[in-house]
Amino acid sequence: MKMSLLWMIATVCLMAPASAAQARSAYDGSWDLVFVTQRGECDPSYNFTVNISDGIVTHPNLVKFRGYVAKSGSVRASVTVHEKFASGTGRLTATTGGGRWSGHTGSARCSGYWTAQRN
Numbered sequence: 001m002k003m004s005l006l007w008m009i010a011t012v013c014l015m016a017p018a019s020a021a022q023a024r025s026a027y028d029g030s031w032d033l034v035f036v037t038q039r040g041e042c043d044p045s046y047n048f049t050v051n052i053s054d055g056i057v058t059h060p061n062l063v064k065f066r067g068y069v070a071k072s073g074s075v076r077a078s079v080t081v082h083e084k085f086a087s088g089t090g091r092l093t094a095t096t097g098g099g100r101w102s103g104h105t106g107s108a109r110c111s112g113y114w115t116a117q118r119n
Contacts, residue, residue: 028053035113039112041105069092101113
């Protein structure tokens with residue numbers, strides 16, 4: 001009994017690092033984003049950098065930022081800063097990406113497109 005338990009623990013310990021390594025996303029790293037407003041009263045453009053780790057998109061200064069990149073490159077994200085909110089979808093390739101976004105600032109609605117470039 002003790003020996004089989006020992007083997008199970010050893011197997012789990014050996015498999016855990018392999019699973020963690022597989023969790024990495026092909027899109028992991030730093031990305032520069034540009035959001036361009038095509039309709040509405042939002043600022044003409046927004047620029048910032050995000051980080052992708054294991055398919056999760058984060059920004060160090062935006063606590064209300066959520067994003068996810070699927071293995072296929074499909075991306076979905078949303079951000080809230082004070083009275084401004086935006087959400088978008090799109091697709092990433094190995095080095096670039098783009099898609100559509102919509103949102104509001106106060107009561108004004110706006111929408112446009114976004115582009116991404118890997119750093």
